[in-house]
Amino acid sequence: MLAFGRIVAASFRQYSTYRVATVAGVFTNSIFGLIRASILLAAISTAGGELRGYDALQAATYVWLGQALLAPIEAFGTREVAERVHEGDIAVDLLRPMGFLRLHYARKLGRSAFLLLARGIPPMLVGALLTGITLPTDPLSWLLGLLAVVLAITVAFLADLIVNLTAFWLVQTRGLTVVYTAVMNLLSGFLIPIAWFPDQLIALTRATPFPAMVQTPIDALSGRLTPLETLPQVGIQVAWAAVLTVGAWLLLRAGTRSLEVQGG
């Protein structure tokens, strides 16, 4: 546990050294947030002030919360683990006296904590100033909301890790990452709220882990769901985290068995 905590802290400190990247990230996040907010607001105003349960303020809140989650869930995918497999550095990870999944989860939590604070919160402040946002007032919503954020980060981490672990069998995982992030960005409810999808697509989407990555924490934190309504959603997040953990673990086990560590 101490090792886990120290890795989380180290990973947080590590990312805090990338100052220029952080500033650039906040800037682009804010700009894209503004663009997305104007599109959604235009759509809502065309629809007569409300679109499938979203009014202007709720839509703006949805956009800015989404922008805040973008960095910590790493919605554009990661390549680190795949690169470690391809370059053989996975040998070093496997020789640590700590499980591979635990090790990388600890790193992810530290990284995401920094990304949420440094890249997620500032664009939200920009949004609050420019378009206004609405956040819950009761502490229970906040508590469940933050739990939903941690679980969203966990589910996104596991799904992304599974894509990365295919590097054991694929020479190049970039194509798969592109497909995965495209599907994930849509089905997670990051681009437009899931409630705006056609009905059949909503049903299909609900059967995937993707809403657990973005839509659930946004709903919990924007007050669209009451604490009582949030609970089952959090339960679904936990279930997906469990399923994906087993999946990632099986994939890792199969991968290390077929491993041909490359390079000296």
Next chain:
Amino acid sequence: MTTSNDPAIELRALRRDYVVRGRRRTTADAPHETPDDPSRTTATRGPRRDRAALGARIPRGVRGARRAQRIIRAVDDVSLRVDPGEAVGFVGANGAGKSTTIKMMTGILQPTAGHVRVLGRRPVPERRRLSREIGVVFGQRSQLWWDLPLRDSFRILGAMHRLPESARTARLSRLVEGLDLQDFLDRPVRQLSLGQRMRGEVAAALLHSPRLVILDEPTIGLDMISKEGLRRFLREDREERGTTLFLTTHDMSDVERLCERIVVVNSGTVAFDGPLAGFRESLGAPRELIIDLAEPQERLTLPAGVSTLAVEAEGIRHRIAFHGSEMTVPRLLAAVGEQAEIADLSLAEPAIEDLVREIYARGR
């Protein structure tokens, strides 16, 4: 736990095959394990293709276009027993099977066949438990946290190995002193020079005081001073703690300075295994005695089996070749001393590089 009589490393008839699929031929081959010797290819499945064709992409699902598969035997019948406290140099050319053997010993690679025990454990199923008892340095990889000060890596590793804080600080101060890390402990690892980083890597591998230390090319790319510093500390640490040392290297002076025993691998098999001291003699390579005489002398009458290689400096310097098994230096000196006054002398041992080359030449 193992008792002191158990071997630290036990390999019996160890073998490892790599399946090389056609499409992956160019990228998937380990650069350090790629045997260029075509005789190493022991089996071919699927259509045989030449190298250029192997690199070409064969579309999947095209009927009849099965992907070429070749099996490369990286390690073939390696047997080895290392007792606790021994220091073994494991040498061989690129692609001889050194790194593959180490990866099987540490549980990263599953052997194709054969028996491996390291500190009494089966490496693959007990990999993590084993990792608490062994220290491994891969000279070409890093286990340090790249963007953080070197000191932070030791904090994390200490926690991973569940070292009590007092034990960790005591051990770390020994490592800092012995490896001279003080000046750059607070610098991010990415800013360290190669020599500094390698010292950091060795400290990271030794932090938990492992009983077995496995070093895969620890001095690669280092300058003479860094190499010497690293070797000095490895010797000291071994003397203090009685650890077992298993070392692969391209630098024979690593073996000479650190090991008592040398194992030479060639084409995935053990070509020589024995004490370093006997290594030269058993190979029969001649030693060379260089004698400077007080007065020039055209030629010396030498005992049987001893020959003059060269006479230099107008008869002052004589280079004499002899075999350690047939002649000792004192006897030779006595024989020369009867004929001339000796002003100075030096003894040149055959370089291990030459000896390994000779083993390779014989093996062909």
